[in-house]
Amino acid sequence: METVLARKRAAEPHAELQPVMKMASVNKSFSGVQVLHNVNIELYKGEVHALMGENGAGKSTLMKIMAGVYRPDSGSILYKDSAVNWPSPMAARDEGISVIHQEISLSPNLSIGENILMGTIFPRNKMGFIKWQLIYEKAEAILRSIGSSLDPRAKVSTLSIAQQQMVEIARALSFNSEILIMDEPTASLTDKEIEKLFVIIDDLKRKGVAIVYISHRMDEIFRISNRFTVLRDGKWITSGPISDTNPDHLVKLMVGREIKDLFQRTYADTAVTTKREPVLELKDISDKKTVKGISLRLYPGEIVGLAGLVGAGRTELIRAIFGISALSGGQIIIEGKPVNIQSPSDAIGYGIAHVPESRKEQGLFPNLSVQENILMAQMHSYRNSGILQYDRMSQDAERFIMDLGVKAASKDQNVMGLSGGNQQKVVIAKWLSIGPKVLLLDEPTRGVDIGAKTEIHKIISNLAEQGLAVLVVSSELPEILGISDRILVMHEGKIRAELSRQEATQEKIMYYATGEIK
Amino acid sequence: MQTNLQSAGGNDQLIKKKLSYTFNQLGMVIILVLLSVGMAIFAPHFLEMSNMLNIFKQVSITAILAAGMTLVILTGGIDLSVGSTVALSGVISVLITNAGVNPIIAMLVGAAIGLAAGAINGYLTAVPKLPSFIVTLGSMTYLRGLALVISGGYPLVLTNETFKFIGAGKILGIPTPIYITTLVYIIMFFVLKYTMFGRHVYAVGGNEEAARLTGIKVERTLIKVYSISGLLAGIAGVVLAGRLFSGQPTAGIMAELDAIAAVILGGTSFVGGFGRIQGTIIGVLIIAVLNNGLTLLNVDSYWQKVIMGGVIVAAVLLDRIRNRRRR
Numbered sequence: 024m025e026t027v028l029a030r031k032r033a034a035e036p037h038a039e040l041q042p043v044m045k046m047a048s049v050n051k052s053f054s055g056v057q058v059l060h061n062v063n064i065e066l067y068k069g070e071v072h073a074l075m076g077e078n079g080a081g082k083s084t085l086m087k088i089m090a091g092v093y094r095p096d097s098g099s100i101l102y103k104d105s106a107v108n109w110p111s112p113m114a115a116r117d118e119g120i121s122v123i124h125q126e127i128s129l130s131p132n133l134s135i136g137e138n139i140l141m142g143t144i145f146p147r148n149k150m151g152f153i154k155w156q157l158i159y160e161k162a163e164a165i166l167r168s169i170g171s172s173l174d175p176r177a178k179v180s181t182l183s184i185a186q187q188q189m190v191e192i193a194r195a196l197s198f199n200s201e202i203l204i205m206d207e208p209t210a211s212l213t214d215k216e217i218e219k220l221f222v223i224i225d226d227l228k229r230k231g232v233a234i235v236y237i238s239h240r241m242d243e244i245f246r247i248s249n250r251f252t253v254l255r256d257g258k259w260i261t262s263g264p265i266s267d268t269n270p271d272h273l274v275k276l277m278v279g280r281e282i283k284d285l286f287q288r289t290y291a292d293t294a295v296t297t298k299r300e301p302v303l304e305l306k307d308i309s310d311k312k313t314v315k316g317i318s319l320r321l322y323p324g325e326i327v328g329l330a331g332l333v334g335a336g337r338t339e340l341i342r343a344i345f346g347i348s349a350l351s352g353g354q355i356i357i358e359g360k361p362v363n364i365q366s367p368s369d370a371i372g373y374g375i376a377h378v379p380e381s382r383k384e385q386g387l388f389p390n391l392s393v394q395e396n397i398l399m400a401q402m403h404s405y406r407n408s409g410i411l412q413y414d415r416m417s418q419d420a421e422r423f424i425m426d427l428g429v430k431a432a433s434k435d436q437n438v439m440g441l442s443g444g445n446q447q448k449v450v451i452a453k454w455l456s457i458g459p460k461v462l463l464l465d466e467p468t469r470g471v472d473i474g475a476k477t478e479i480h481k482i483i484s485n486l487a488e489q490g491l492a493v494l495v496v497s498s499e500l501p502e503i504l505g506i507s508d509r510i511l512v513m514h515e516g517k518i519r520a521e522l523s524r525q526e527a528t529q530e531k532i533m534y535y536a537t538g539e540i541k
Numbered sequence: 542m543q544t545n546l547q548s549a550g551g552n553d554q555l556i557k558k559k560l561s562y563t564f565n566q567l568g569m570v571i572i573l574v575l576l577s578v579g580m581a582i583f584a585p586h587f588l589e590m591s592n593m594l595n596i597f598k599q600v601s602i603t604a605i606l607a608a609g610m611t612l613v614i615l616t617g618g619i620d621l622s623v624g625s626t627v628a629l630s631g632v633i634s635v636l637i638t639n640a641g642v643n644p645i646i647a648m649l650v651g652a653a654i655g656l657a658a659g660a661i662n663g664y665l666t667a668v669p670k671l672p673s674f675i676v677t678l679g680s681m682t683y684l685r686g687l688a689l690v691i692s693g694g695y696p697l698v699l700t701n702e703t704f705k706f707i708g709a710g711k712i713l714g715i716p717t718p719i720y721i722t723t724l725v726y727i728i729m730f731f732v733l734k735y736t737m738f739g740r741h742v743y744a745v746g747g748n749e750e751a752a753r754l755t756g757i758k759v760e761r762t763l764i765k766v767y768s769i770s771g772l773l774a775g776i777a778g779v780v781l782a783g784r785l786f787s788g789q790p791t792a793g794i795m796a797e798l799d800a801i802a803a804v805i806l807g808g809t810s811f812v813g814g815f816g817r818i819q820g821t822i823i824g825v826l827i828i829a830v831l832n833n834g835l836t837l838l839n840v841d842s843y844w845q846k847v848i849m850g851g852v853i854v855a856a857v858l859l860d861r862i863r864n865r866r867r868r
Contacts, residue, residue: 347754368756377754385754390747390814399744400755402737411735453755 041104043068043233044089044202049098051084058084061098062259064252066202066233071224073244073265074237076254077277077498077533082237085254086204089235090122091115103201116142119201123208125237127187129179129194136162136175139194165193169223185212192223203227204235209243210334221247239332239537241270253277271530274537278500278529288326288484288506299323300359302492303375303461305344308353313339315516316353321461326483326493328507330500330532336516337496338380341463344494345377346370358460371400376454378447380465380496386450387438394420394434396449401456423452427482444468444475451482462486464495468502480506500529514538569806569823572856576827580834587837594716598784600829601718602627602793604822605777606800607807608729609659609770611821614804616746616766617813618673622662623774623800625684626655627793630778632688635697635704635788644704651782652775658684659771663764673767681797688790697788708783718780725773729818742766747814802853803828827856 042065051059059081066072076082087093089100091109100107102118109115112122129138139162146157162175171189179187188208195203209217224234224247238244244251245265253260253276260276268276301320308317313336321327329337342348344355346364354361357373364370370377379385388396397420398405405416420434427448431441438449447467454462467483468476483506487493497503503510510527512520512535520535580587606623613620634651638644658680665676699705710717733739741762744752753759777796782788807824809816831852835845 345754367754368758371756379751379754384748385750388744388747388751388814391743395740395743399740399752399757402740406737409736411737411740413735 040067042066045101047099050096052096058257060258068231068233069228070249071234071236071247073248073251074235075251080254081257090120116198121195121198121200122204123191123195125206129187131180135173135177135190138179138190139197165197170219185216202233206237241537274530274533278533304356306354309351310339310343310348311351313516314343317518321492323490323492324487325508326487326506328503328510329496330503330510331513331536335513337513338465341465374460376459377463378450378467382446389439392435393431393438396438397423397452400453427452444471447471462491462493500532512536573823573827576830584834584837596829596833597719598716600825601722602777602781603799604722604825605725605773607803607821607825608725609773610800610804611809611818612766613770614809615742615816620770621677621797622680622684624793624796625681626658626774627778628688628790629684630654630775631782631792632692632788632790634779635699635782638701638704644701648779651779655775656768656772659768663767667760667763692790699786705783708780733818
C-alpha cells in the first residue's frame with residue numbers, strides 16, 4: 024500500500040527540463056566480449072533513478088563509465104550540456120559525480136575524518152603541516168548533516184559495517200555532488216538505518232542532486248524512485264517513470280530472455296523416484312555471517328540448482344559445506360552419518376568436491392601444467408614408496424583430457440594458455456580425479472563462451488547420470504533452468520522456495536530471489 | 542558478468558607480470574659462460590683444476606644454503622635466518638665435540654639445531670601467518686645472539702680430525718664439501734620433481750588459496766619447507782666449522798643474501814611458484830666465478846663487493862629486458 028502512495032508522490036516535475044546527464048549509445052567490451060550494447064540513460068536534477076537488471080546485466084559497468092572508471096568504446100556522454108570523456112575517476116568526481124560503492128572502500132587504519140576527506144586537498148598551515156583540527160571539524164559537519172553522531176577522530180576499523188556505510192555516504196557528500204551513484208547502499212544496513220538513509224536521500228533530492236539507485240529490493244525501488252531504467256544482457260530495454268510500472272512488470276523486463284539456445288538436460292525421472300538415501304543432508308546449518316538455518320537433501324544422481332541474487336548466501340552455503348568457513352550451528356550428514364568438516368581436506372575425505380566461484384583465484388595453479396592441475400588433489404595415489412609415478416600420472420591426465428574434451432596442445436602445456444572454458448574443464452577434472460560423491464559447483468560457466476558452456480553442462484549432466492549428486496550455484500537463470508532437476512531459491516541467507524523443474528520459470532525464481540513473495 | 546570478465550582480464554595481467562619476474566634460465570647460462578670465458582682470458586690460472594676445485598669448495602656453503610632458499614622462495618617466502626643458523630650450528634657442534642661428544646653425533650646435533658630453528662620459522666609463518674620476512678628477521682637476530690652467548694663471542698677452536706674432515710678433507714682428491722653439495726642438489730632435484738611434497742611446494746607457491754581448496758595441507762607444507770631450509774643451514778654450519786677448524790659466532794654473516802642472490806639469478810621468482818633447482822646451481826656458479834675471478838685479477842676486496850652487487854642487478858635487469866622484448 025505504501026508503494027501506491029509513493030508512486031503518487033513521484034510525480035514528474037522534470038519533464039520539461041534538460042537532463043543533467045545523458046549517456047547515449049554507449050558500447051563497451053572487455054577482452055573481446057561486449058558487455059554494453061548501445062545503452063542509454065538520462066538523469067534529471069532532483070530525481071532518484073532506479074537502475075534495474077539481473078546480475079551481469081551491465082549496471083555496474085555503465086555506472087563505472089559514468090564515474091570515469093572505464094572509458095566507453097563508443098557513444099556519447101553529455102554532462103550539463105557538454106560532451107565529456109573523463110580521463111580518470113578523480114576528474115569525474117571533481118566535476119560532481121560521486122559513487123557509493125557496494126563494497127566498502129575505506130582505509131580501516133585511518134580516522135573517520137581522514138576517510139571522509141580523502142581525495143580532497145587537506146588544509147595545511149604555512150609550514151605545510153596538516154591542520155587536523157580543521158579536518159575533523161569539516162568531517163563532523165558532514166556527518167551531522169546526515170544525522171550521524173560518529174566521532175570523526177575514531178578509527179574506521181572500530182566501526183560496524185553499517186556505520187562504515189554511513190562514512191561512505193558522508194565521503195560521497197563531501198564532494199558537493201550533483202550526481203550520486205548508490206550501488207546497493209542498503210545491502211548491509213538495518214531497517215532503522217535504511218530509514219535514515221531515505222531521509223538523507225529525500226534531502227539530497229530537494230537540493231537538486233540526481234541519484235542513481237541500484238538495488239534488488241523492489242519495496243525500496245518503489246518507495247524512493249521517480250524513474251527507472253532496465254538493462255538486460257548489456258542492452259538497454261526501457262526507461263520511464265516508476266508510476267508506469269509495477270514489480271511484476273519490472274521483473275518481466277529484467278529476465279525476459281530466451282532459454283532455447285542453452286543446453287536442456289534430458290533428465291531421468293528415475294533419479295527422483297528411486298531416491299534412496301540422500302548422499303548429503305544439511306540440517307539447519309548456519310555460518311557466522313550470511314547463512315541462516317539451511318536444511319536440504321541431495322540425492323545421488325540429481326542436479327539441484329541454487330538460485331538467488333548476489334549476496335543471498337549461496338556461495339557462503341557452499342563454502343560452509345566444503346569446510347572453508349566454520350559453521351555456527353547445524354549438522355552435515357553424509358550417507359546417513361553426521362560428520363564434522365573443519366577444512367577442505369576433511370570435506371574431500373568425505374567425497375565432496377568443490378569447483379570454486381573464481382577459477383583463477385581459487386581453482387588453478389597458474390605456474391603448473393594441465394596435467395598437474397588435474398592431478399594435484401590426488402597426488403597421494405600416484406606414489407610408490409614415496410616416489411611419484413609419472414607414467415601413471417600421464418595416462419590418467421590424458422584420459423581426463425579426452426573424457427572432458429579439454430582442448431590443449433599437450434598435457435604438459437601451462438594451464439594459463441587454455442581458454443576460459445578449457446581451464447574450467449581442467450578444474451572439474453581435478454575434482455573428478457578424487458572420485459567424488461558430491462559435486463558442489465559455484466558459477467561453473469562464468470566467463471566461459473557459449474560453446475564451452477554447453478559442453479560443461481553436458482559434462483555435469485553426464486556426471487549426475489553416473490550417480491553423482493550435484494549442487495550448482497548459478498546467477499544465470501537459463502543455466503539453472505536448463506540443468507537442474509530441482510531449484511532452491513535463496514534470499515538473505517535462507518531458502519525461500521523449492522521449485523520442481525516443471526513449475527520453475529525465470530519470473531518465479533526472480534520473485535523469490537528478490538524477496539517479493541507473491 | 543562484466544565485472545567478472547574485467548577481473549579475469551586483470552588477473553591475466555597479473556600472471557603475465559608474474560612470468561616476467563622469472564628470469565630466463567638459458568639467459569643466465571649464457572651470462573655464466575661469458576663470465577667464465579672472460580675470466581679464462583684475463584686470469585690465466587682460472588681454468589686450472591686446482592682453481593676449479595677451489596671455486597666449488599668456496600661456494601659450497603652458499604650453494605647448500607641456496608638449495609633450501611630455493612624451496613622457501615618457491616613458496617613465496619624468504620628465509621633471512623640461514624646465516625645465523627650457520628653460526629649457531631657451528632658453535633654448538635664444536636663446543637660439544639670439544640666437551641667429548643662423539644664428533645659424528647656432534648655434527649648431527651648441529652644439523653638438528655638448524656632443523657629446529659627452521660621448524661620454528663615455519664610454524665610462525667604457516668600457522669599464525671606472520672610474514673616470513675619478519676619471522677626470519679627476528680630469528681636471524683636471536684640465533685646470532687645465541688651463538689654469541691654460547692661462544693662468549695670468541696671462536697671455538699676445533700681439534701677433532703674427524704670433524705675437520707667434513708669441511709677440509711678430500712676423497713679421491715676432491716674436497717668433501719663438494720660431495721655434500723652435489724648430494725644436496727641431487728636430493729633436492731629429486732624431492733621437487735618426484736615427491737608429492739615437492740609438487741605441493743609448487744602448488745602452494747603458485748596459488749595458496751587454490752592449494753588449500755584442493756585439500757593440500759598448506760601449513761604442513763610450509764613448516765616442512767622452512768625446516769628443510771634450516772636443516773641445510775645447520776649442515777652448512779657444520780661444514781663451515783670443519784673447514785675453518787673452529788666454530789665462529791660471526792660465521793655466515795650476510796650468507797643469506799648471497800644465497801638469495803643465487804636463487805634469484807637462477808630464475809626463481811620472488812612471487813612464488815616459478816623456478817627450478819637447476820637454475821639455482823647456475824646462480825651459485827655465477828657468484829662463485831665472479832668472486833674467484835676478481836680475486837685472481839687482484840681486484841681489491843672492497844671493490845669486489847661493489848662489482849658483485851652491480852653484476853647481480855645488471856644480470857637480472859638484462860634478462861628482464863630480454864624477456865620483455867620477446868613477449
